Amino acid sequence: MTISSQSHSITMHETQRCLVVPIQEELSQTAAVIIQQQILERVHARPLIGVVIDLAGVQIIDSALWTTFINTSRMIKVMGVPSVLTGLNPGAVASIIDLQLDCDEIETAMQLEDALTMLTRGCPNPSELAPAPEATPAEADPTTNTAIDASNDAQ
Amino acid sequence: MTLDAIKLQIEETSDVAYAALDAKNFAKGLGFSIADQYTIATAVSELAQNIVKYADFGHVTLTTIEKGSNVGIEVVAKDSGPGIEDLPNAMEDKFSTGGTMGVGLPGTRRLMDDFHIATVLGEGTQIVVKKWL
Numbered sequence: 574m575t576i577s578s579q580s581h582s583i584t585m586h587e588t589q590r591c592l593v594v595p596i597q598e599e600l601s602q603t604a605a606v607i608i609q610q611q612i613l614e615r616v617h618a619r620p621l622i623g624v625v626i627d628l629a630g631v632q633i634i635d636s637a638l639w640t641t642f643i644n645t646s647r648m649i650k651v652m653g654v655p656s657v658l659t660g661l662n663p664g665a666v667a668s669i670i671d672l673q674l675d676c677d678e679i680e681t682a683m684q685l686e687d688a689l690t691m692l693t694r695g696c697p698n699p700s701e702l703a704p705a706p707e708a709t710p711a712e713a714d715p716t717t718n719t720a721i722d723a724s725n726d727a728q
Numbered sequence: 729m730t731l732d733a734i735k736l737q738i739e740e741t742s743d744v745a746y747a748a749l750d751a752k753n754f755a756k757g758l759g760f761s762i763a764d765q766y767t768i769a770t771a772v773s774e775l776a777q778n779i780v781k782y783a784d785f786g787h788v789t790l791t792t793i794e795k796g797s798n799v800g801i802e803v804v805a806k807d808s809g810p811g812i813e814d815l816p817n818a819m820e821d822k823f824s825t826g827g828t829m830g831v832g833l834p835g836t837r838r839l840m841d842d843f844h845i846a847t848v849l850g851e852g853t854q855i856v857v858k859k860w861l
Contacts, residue, residue, distance in 0.1 A: 599749060601741040602777070633748045633766060635773035636832055637741075664766030671767070672774070672835035673821060 583608050585615060591623040591692050592616065593685065597630035605641040612645060616652050623692030624649050627685060629660030639674045646679055657681065657688035733791040738779045738807075747788050748773035754790045755801055759861060768801060768859055771839040774832045775805035775855055783809025783852065793858060800841070800860035811849040819845075 585594045592615055594608065612624060626642060628634070646656045657680045661669075669676060682688040734754065736747045751772035755765040772788060779786035786807030793802045812818045821834050833855075837843040842858035 599745050601745040603741040633745070633752065633769045633773055635744075635748070635770050635777060636835060637744075637777050638773075664763055667763060668766060668770040668839070671838050672770070673838075674835075 583611060585611070587619070587621070589689055589693050590621055591625055591689055592619070592621050593625045593627065595627045595630070599633060600631060600638060602637045602641055605638055605645075609641060609645040609648070613648055613652070616649055616654050621654055623689075624654055624656040625685060625688040625692070626656060626658050627660045627688075628658060628665070629662070631660075632662060632664060634661075634665040634668055636672050636674055639669060639672075643675060643679060655680065655692060657691055659683065659685055659688045733789060735787055735789045736776075738776045738786050738788055738805075739784070741777075741780055744773055744776040744780055747776040751788075751790055751801075751803065755859075758792060758799055758801055760801070760859075764859065767839050768803070771836045771857060771859075772803055772805075774836045774839075775803065775857070778832050778855075779805060779807045779809070783807035785809075786852075795860075798860050800858050802856065802858045803840075804854065804856050806852065806854045808852040811851055811853055812845075812847040813849060815845065815847060 583594060583596065585592055587593070592612070594612055596608070600608070612626075615621070616624060626645070628642070631638075642658065646658070649656045659682050661681065680691065682691060734750060736750060737743065738747060748769040752765045752769035755768040760768065772790075776788050779788070786805065786809070789804040789806070791802045791804070793800045819833050819837070833845070836855075836857060840857040840859045842856075844856045845853065846855075847853040
């Protein structure tokens with residue numbers, strides 16, 4: 574297992590106008606701050622409707638690392654873009670709770686797909702989204718099925 | 729595989745992450761459950777983070793301990809930093825002089841079975857925590 578530290582560049586990609594940031598290895602806080610900077614620059618440069626930070630590869634989360642991610646999420650929010658954390662493993666979650674870290678204001682989901690559903694739900698221009706075979710046609714055409722009612726209710 | 733003891737130098741934030749991983753592997757070698765491995769790793773991460781934040785430099789030592797048939801891990805975090813001025817407050821949640829969340833010490837105490845701290849102003853701080861299998 575490796576640890577990211579300085580001079581780290583993370584591979585981010587976009588889907589359905591959401592920025593997806595997969596974190597695939599243990600992070601030092603320094604690396605987390607560098608990633609924070611990269612995310613903020615992307616959010617500033619591109620019209621995005623949401624950011625997903627996928628922590629599936631991070632097994633050890635201490636208070637400093639968690640605070641960095643919470644602050645990243647806050648900063649993105651201030652820029653007008655919602656974000657969702659995904660992929661937290663049971664060990665990390667137990668530590669977050671034992672350490673009594675702040676997790677009330679953060680949106681989380683287990684899977685990337687769930688996060689994208691959360692973020693694209695209220696999207697004003699769903700037809701402009703990249704192909705999303707499940708959700709997009711249903712939202713674009715209100716007559717198709719009952720799934721839209723459920724998603725509308727959830728708003 | 730079990731090790732008797734390892735001593736890790738803590739100087740920068742990448743050392744913190746490495747110490748946490750070393751602690752996880754050490755705990756795994758002793759037979760701790762996966763959940764406990766992460767708990768121990770997180771505690772070590774908190775202690776090492778404190779060294780970087782307040783003292784710049786220090787050591788974390790991981791040791792196998794035994795009491796009767798019980799086996800456990802002892803973590804000693806030692807620095808020669810400024811010491812903690814207000815220890816009772818530092819042990820309370822949400823108290824921090826480091827501009828962070830102030831959960832490090834009380835959080836670490838909750839994560840482990842045994843927690844002992846000794847600090848002398850101007851000389852440094854030593855924190856000893858234990859967790860039993």
